[in-house]
Amino acid sequence: MLSRRSRAQLTALLKVQAKLSLREPYPLVGLGLPVVLLILFGFISRQVPGDVSGSGLTVIDLYIPTILVVSYIAIAISLPNTLVRDREIGWLRRVSTTPVHPSRLLGAQLIFNLVLAVLATAIVIVGGMLVFGAPLTVDLPFFIISVALSVVELFALGLLVVALAPTQTMAGVLAGPLFFVLLFLSGLWVQPVQTGEPLRSIMWYSPSGAAVRAILYSAFNAAPPLATLLTLVGYALVFTFLAIRFFRWE
Secondary structure, eight states: OOOHHHHHHHHHHHHHHHHHHHHSOTTTHHHHHHHHHHHHHHHHHHHSOSOSTTSSOOHHHHHHHHHHHHHHHHHHHHHHHHHHHHHHTTHHHHHHTSSSOHHHHHHHHHHHHHHHHHHHHHHHHHIIIIITOOOOOOOHHHHHHHHHHHHHHHHHHHHHHHHHOSSHHHHHHHHHHHHHHHHHHTTSSSOGGGSOTTHHHHHHTSHHHHHHHHHHHHHTTOOOOHHHHHHHHHHHHHHHHHHHHHOOOO
16 A cells, blocks of 8 residues: 555656646547547448448447557557656656655656546447447456457557667657557558468467457457467566666666
């Protein structure tokens, strides 16, 4: 349990991170992007009703998990923009000279981004069901597990970029291409069921593709394949280990 002083420090840091995000709204893309994608694919679904590529799902059904993961990717990729900036300007080093340990600043940033991920999830699920009529029959335990593992592995990947990027410019160089690769592998432009091998397997077992697959199963009241869940756990452990191994405060 955190002491009252620690809770007060964490609350203050959360307020600071929220204000900084409003000035440089990289993380808020994780809320805006899913809204845009939900409207886009909801409209497409109404224009192209019925089964998609023999999957038994409509366009909006198939893309809701993808939209969710895209929002998590956008939030995770925002981590390098904020944390590398804080390190580059010496903010993390200056914090280390105060009673507030830099790890609490990192914790505040992660908590803030986690709140954004929860909001994005609520927006996509509620919007998909109420506005576009997606017949989601969520298996709640597996859905929570799938979302949690997806968020953990993608946030860990974002922290790995923070650990490897020495400057904010380099963080952008690394995060930009990574963002679009993850979007492609998530099935945003073409779903795995619409591709052949070996691309289908590559997408299914990529960080973003495995996340989409796990959420897709659990969103329609089915247990995700064990291999998919283990893939998410594996990525989370590897990315976390490497991020801790190479992370530096200054």
